[in-house]
Amino acid sequence: MNISGTAAITGMAELKPEIDAGGRSSLGLLSEVAGRAIKDAGLKKSDIDGLLLTPPAEDSCFMWPAQVAEYLKMSPSYLNMVELGGASACAAVTRAALAVTAGLCRHCLCLSGGIWDSQVFNSREGKMAVMSRAEINYELPYGPMGFNSGYALIANRHMYEYGTTPEQMAKIAVDQRQNALANPDALFNKQAISIDDVLNSPLIVDPIHLLEIVRPCSGAAAVIISRSEEAIDMPNVPVYLLGMGEACTHNSIIYSDNITLSPVKFSAARAFAMAGLKPADMDLLSLYDCYPITVIITLEDAGFCKKGEGGGFVQSHDLTYRGDLPLNTHGGQLSFGQPSYAGGMSHVSEAVRQLRGEAETRQIENNRLAFVNGNGGVMSTQSSLILGRERNDRR
Amino acid sequence: MTEDNGKKWFKKGRTVLKVQYCPVCEKYIFFPRELCPYCLEVKPEWKETVGRGKIYSYTAVRRSSLPEFEDRVPYTYAMVELHEGIRIPTNIVDCPVNKVRIGMPVELAWIEESKDIIPVFRPATP
Ligand SMILES: [Zn+2]
Numbered sequence: 001m002n003i004s005g006t007a008a009i010t011g012m013a014e015l016k017p018e019i020d021a022g023g024r025s026s027l028g029l030l031s032e033v034a035g036r037a038i039k040d041a042g043l044k045k046s047d048i049d050g051l052l053l054t055p056p057a058e059d060s061c062f063m064w065p066a067q068v069a070e071y072l073k074m075s076p077s078y079l080n081m082v083e084l085g086g087a088s089a090c091a092a093v094t095r096a097a098l099a100v101t102a103g104l105c106r107h108c109l110c111l112s113g114g115i116w117d118s119q120v121f122n123s124r125e126g127k128m129a130v131m132s133r134a135e136i137n138y139e140l141p142y143g144p145m146g147f148n149s150g151y152a153l154i155a156n157r158h159m160y161e162y163g164t165t166p167e168q169m170a171k172i173a174v175d176q177r178q179n180a181l182a183n184p185d186a187l188f189n190k191q192a193i194s195i196d197d198v199l200n201s202p203l204i205v206d207p208i209h210l211l212e213i214v215r216p217c218s219g220a221a222a223v224i225i226s227r228s229e230e231a232i233d234m235p236n237v238p239v240y241l242l243g244m245g246e247a248c249t250h251n252s253i254i255y256s257d258n259i260t261l262s263p264v265k266f267s268a269a270r271a272f273a274m275a276g277l278k279p280a281d282m283d284l285l286s287l288y289d290c291y292p293i294t295v296i297i298t299l300e301d302a303g304f305c306k307k308g309e310g311g312g313f314v315q316s317h318d319l320t321y322r323g324d325l326p327l328n329t330h331g332g333q334l335s336f337g338q339p340s341y342a343g344g345m346s347h348v349s350e351a352v353r354q355l356r357g358e359a360e361t362r363q364i365e366n367n368r369l370a371f372v373n374g375n376g377g378v379m380s381t382q383s384s385l386i387l388g389r390e391r392n393d394r395r
Numbered sequence: 396m397t398e399d400n401g402k403k404w405f406k407k408g409r410t411v412l413k414v415q416y417c418p419v420c421e422k423y424i425f426f427p428r429e430l431c432p433y434c435l436e437v438k439p440e441w442k443e444t445v446g447r448g449k450i451y452s453y454t455a456v457r458r459s460s461l462p463e464f465e466d467r468v469p470y471t472y473a474m475v476e477l478h479e480g481i482r483i484p485t486n487i488v489d490c491p492v493n494k495v496r497i498g499m500p501v502e503l504a505w506i507e508e509s510k511d512i513i514p515v516f517r518p519a520t521p
Contacts, residue, residue: 143470157452204458205455
């Protein structure tokens with residue numbers, strides 16, 4: 001059975017990321033974004049019978065789907081929480097598509113986001129909360145800097161194996177900032193940056209500079225998934241789910257057999273096979289970008305360029321919305337901000353905007369197909385999506 | 396499990412470094428587990444390593460928010476591939492951060508960290 005094109009994204013909303021949540025709560029943000037997404041889809045709250053959550057950043061996630069359903073006064077017939085780190089948002093979309101296709105629910109709301117608190121984030125307890133027992137016992141005694149040092153190990157090894165340069169990595173942050181300048185909702189949308197600006201920003205963990213690290217913040221995003229038959233009669237241009245794939249090869253990067261190879265190699269191949277499409281068919285790339293090296297390796301392993309040539313590939317393409325390879329046109333999380341698990345959803349919502357033709361000043365011209373990738377942990381869990389405006393776009 | 400019930404894979408003042416090994420699968424195992432993760436059947440034994448390896452990857456940590464590491468920056472956080480073929484997280488000591496290289500041969504050393512003596516690596520003596 002191929003479920004390509006059986007479900008579509010019919011509603012979407014996203015809050016502007018904020019450094020200071022101004023005393024708001026995770027549940028408060030989720031309720032606001034849920035209301036907006038339901039309105040966007042032309043539905044009533046009572047039409048929503050599926051509810052998928054990503055974990056909250058700092059609230060207790062015990063029975064989180066029920067906590068959220070209760071706060072929103074909803075009684076869904078299908079509910080769950082998806083915890084694949086940064087890949088959770090894409091993975092929630094996949095699970096929602098399965099549920100509506102199977103008839104477990106009609107309209108499934110995928111909700112993501114929450115409040116970010118710098119004191120919790122920087123505390124030892126905050127760090128340990130996102131570490132496995134193995135990481136606490138065998139890595140923490142050596143002073144790793146969480147995700148920063150994990151991706152630094154990857155970047156250094158990639159430079160060693162393939163000759164990738166600091167300039168090539170910096171170019172991703174530079175191009176994405178150009179995109180953010182056209183996004184009123186981006187956290188960093190005031191000032192362009194140059195490759196020199198990136199390379200002159202402080203080294204935090206070699207070879208990663210300050211301007212190559214995502215900024216955690218507060219925010220939320222939501223999408224609604226419906227069966228394609230229903231989507232046709234709903235107000236928005238349906239964004240069909242043509243391909244979906246997942247993969248995981250490790251949790252901590254220490255235990256990856258090859259740290260310069262992302263499991264996106266497998267998740268993307270699965271998604272393209274389901275859709276009957278290939279990387280060259282894509283008009284937009286919306287790739288999880290916690291650090292530039294993540295983008296370079298995702299481009300390589302998802303098949304947009306040859307292995308090891310990702311650095312040269314980004315150097316030879318214009319990644320802006322005006323360019324020949326539009327990538328992360330919302331600014332990416334590097335410039336849009338990383339509102340917790342909703343950072344992963346930002347790649348989905350931007351693809352929805354572009355495919356609907358609602359991206360305003362940053363609208364790309366060819367907008368039939370998008371490749372979206374969620375990446376969790378240190379290049380661990382991967383969830384790849386292929387979104388399209390045509391229900392059957394097999395080439 | 397033995398060896399501190401798997402909490403720590405080393406004991407105070409060790410001079411040799413032991414890791415788990417499954418005699419049936421003939422595979423070294425890191426991190427320690429109650430059962431071999433390859434066959435999910437055999438209780439692994441502890442086997443001495445030669446305490447040598449090479450740097451698989453590394454990073455210089457220049458800003459640390461961990462209090463016990465704040466005054467140590469910059470320091471090298473690394474993955475070392477042991478002679479036995481498995482990779483472990485560690486620090487590289489007795490070597491300035493800008494002299495560390497991937498592929499560099501390293502040998503076992505021990506440092507005191509949070510009241511434990513933990514295995515780290517330094518550039519190998521020829
Ligand atoms: Zn075994």
